[in-house]
Amino acid sequence: MSKKLQEEVIQSLQALNPPQPPKLVGFLSSEDPAARVYAEWTGRNCRELGFEFELREVDREDLEESLIAANADAGVHGIIVYYPIYGSQHDRYLQQIVGLNKDVEGLSHTYIFNMYQNIRFLDEERKVKSILPCTPLAVIKVLEYLQIYNTILPYGNRLHGRTITVINRSEVVGRPLAALLANDGAYVYSVDVNDVLGFHRGQGLKKKRHEVTEKPGWTMKDCIPLSDVVISGVPGDKFKVPLELIKDGAVCINFSSEKNFAPGVKDRASIYIPAIGKMTIVVLLRNLLRLYQNTLAQQNSS
Amino acid sequence: MSKKLQEEVIQSLQALNPPQPPKLVGFLSSEDPAARVYAEWTGRNCRELGFEFELREVDREDLEESLIAANADAGVHGIIVYYPIYGSQHDRYLQQIVGLNKDVEGLSHTYIFNMYQNIRFLDEERKVKSILPCTPLAVIKVLEYLQIYNTILPYGNRLHGRTITVINRSEVVGRPLAALLANDGAYVYSVDVNDVLGFHRGQGLKKKRHEVTEKPGWTMKDCIPLSDVVISGVPGDKFKVPLELIKDGAVCINFSSEKNFAPGVKDRASIYIPAIGKMTIVVLLRNLLRLYQNTLAQQNSS
Incomplete structure (x- = not known):
């Protein structure tokens, strides 16, 4: 890949x-x-x-x-x-x-800020590209390869219509990934131990960048069954995505160093990506x- | 004060x-x-x-x-x-x-970087002053008031000859405070649960900014007895500075929300400052x- x-x-x-x-x-x-x-x-x-x-x-x-x-x-x-x-x-x-001009990992505040704000260039002439953080960007590249990004749609809106659950909301991967996917048009459910948040650009992608909506009382049980793509990156070997919640034919991606999906995931997912390190x-x-x-x-x- | x-x-x-x-x-x-x-x-x-x-x-x-x-x-x-x-x-x-121009707390990376690097202005003409983070600066102001800063010495070197222990090395207060004091000429022992580090500008303040020296095997027992000033900011109510280590006549300052010095501190310290919130x-x-x-x-x- x-x-x-x-x-x-x-x-x-x-x-x-x-x-x-x-x-x-x-x-x-x-x-x-x-x-x-x-x-x-x-x-x-x-x-x-x-x-x-x-x-x-x-x-x-x-x-x-x-x-x-x-x-x-x-x-x-x-x-x-x-x-x-x-x-x-x-x-x-x-x-x-x-x-800023040597930060291959894309961890400078300016790059992270631009990512959340959906600003893609450093300059007004749009010649100097803003850098995206590696791990979230690797997931994006996997989703492009898997044609979850629909190239028929205009650039910047190519996830419109997709529903994606991201489990983990760390500042390093989970939250930036949810924001990137939502900025590209997806409706994203961002799950952590405390709650579920919706990241989205509103009905008809009216907003230029994502906004965040609280989902009081929601858990994984509510959002995973709705999701075309389930992406999980929970550290440690204890957490497993409950397989029975996964929609038949969903795409499942693991970015944890441990396996967040039990082997049975292959029976439900249309595509299962166990690791993204090479990407x-x-x-x-x-x-x-x-x-x-x-x-x-x-x-x-x- | x-x-x-x-x-x-x-x-x-x-x-x-x-x-x-x-x-x-x-x-x-x-x-x-x-x-x-x-x-x-x-x-x-x-x-x-x-x-x-x-x-x-x-x-x-x-x-x-x-x-x-x-x-x-x-x-x-x-x-x-x-x-x-x-x-x-x-x-x-x-x-x-x-x-940057509204950051009264002095928490922007640029300000923190300038503080560690002992850079005092934002511009080359030296007209726009770099802002210092509030809590470390409040401790500095207390030390100025207490005449630990010696105004006979040139500005920037007014702690030369002072030995100071700072207990706590958080990025919010302890480490910046140790750096500020060392940049102003003190020899600072920075103590946390793991180790003791020396922050200093070298013999005769040869360096423009502080450097850090490891003190393998050192604990509070080694540095507090050497210190003219003992500053402590350990969170929680369990930690107490061992009073028997404090040099007779030392200055003791607490910046924790809890009391890091037991009441007996008054018998050893020449000056004891229990809190710095007002400053x-x-x-x-x-x-x-x-x-x-x-x-x-x-x-x-x-």
Whole structure:
């Protein structure tokens, strides 16, 4: 599934024909072996698609200064930081240090704000594209591949008529994903342990961006049976989507590192996607390419 | 203690002689009765010092749009939001929506970044002052009042020679406070449940901003006895600073809502400050005045 997007990225990079391959720098500042594995995996994917990758191992007390230096270095085109480092709000602070023009992960406040507000460019001339956060964007790319996005409809409205449940409302994935899908025209039920919220652009997509409606008393039982697509990303191995609620022929996507759908999901779902990690890494490299293109666009206009 | 700063603010406001009193708008979007009490208290203090205050009660799902509207409204000079609202990362997102020129709380990433980096102005001409977050700044103002800041020393180095322990390393108060004190020249021991870190500008204040040194194996037992000032802000009523560690004649300041120092502190400390809430609100209004002055400076230079 990720192959198609991979080829698109390779072709776009070749068409650009840069004097040097765009360079992604990864910062590793924790002892977590999973972070190192992920860093190495980033590097391998990066090189496969024709980009350069450099891993910098930095003491966490020096990370802020190292990021500032990388922001100022014209030879660095993208920056990825392997979290958690402090595992606290300190990590949120560090995320905001990465320069807007190098933020391949799309975690800068400006990008997140634009995503929620459905603003797709950084400039008024609409040449410099806003970057979307990788994991939510990977889910979007999966849904495009699966033709849940209907290309007959105008760009920006291609989920009109779809009903989607997203289970998890974290600021990292669940809430941005619900907002992105609703901004593209879907009616989204966003589920967390406390409540269900409706994200939507109103009857006939009258609004330019999504609004949020409370659904007092609603639970998964009310919204999953209505949904064409069920997307779940609950951490830990305890939570399972109740299979009996899933509409026959629905599309089911898991973005948790654990399996949120029991094996029986295959008997109900028309399509079941157990993991999106491969798509996420390709999306990250697509963002790297976007940032490179943005830099060229800004140089040409100045 | 807050009276002196209060009078300074009143006099500065009168000297400016604005056509209308600068206006602070508070946003209340939670059912928490403590938030309402705090909002009313803000309003009372605001009016007493000659500012205008308006409380806007907004459904939390409409808060983002309401903040964007207030950012664009030239009649609004400062914005305060009463947290917690969602009690999650969503609140951090909302904090970043408040415009830089209206952020009386000093919570925008740009302000926090400048604070850590010891950058005191937003512009190269050094006319537009960077805003400091209220609670850490209130502690600074208390230390200035108590003459821990030595005005014989050059501005920016007035804590040189002081040793200070700060207990709590949250991103909201403890870590910024440790950084501010170290940037002003102190040697600061920052203590949390896991470890002790040294924040300092090096021998002879050679560095322009603080750096952080790990203190492997250190605990409160090692740093409190060395400290001229002990500042504690541990939430909850369980933690107490071990009184026997406090140096005779040290200055003790509590910024927790609970009492981190047992009553016996008065027998050891030369000065004991049990709470800083009153100073915090005056500092907030001083920030409001700063933002107003910044706007004038920006208008004059453009």
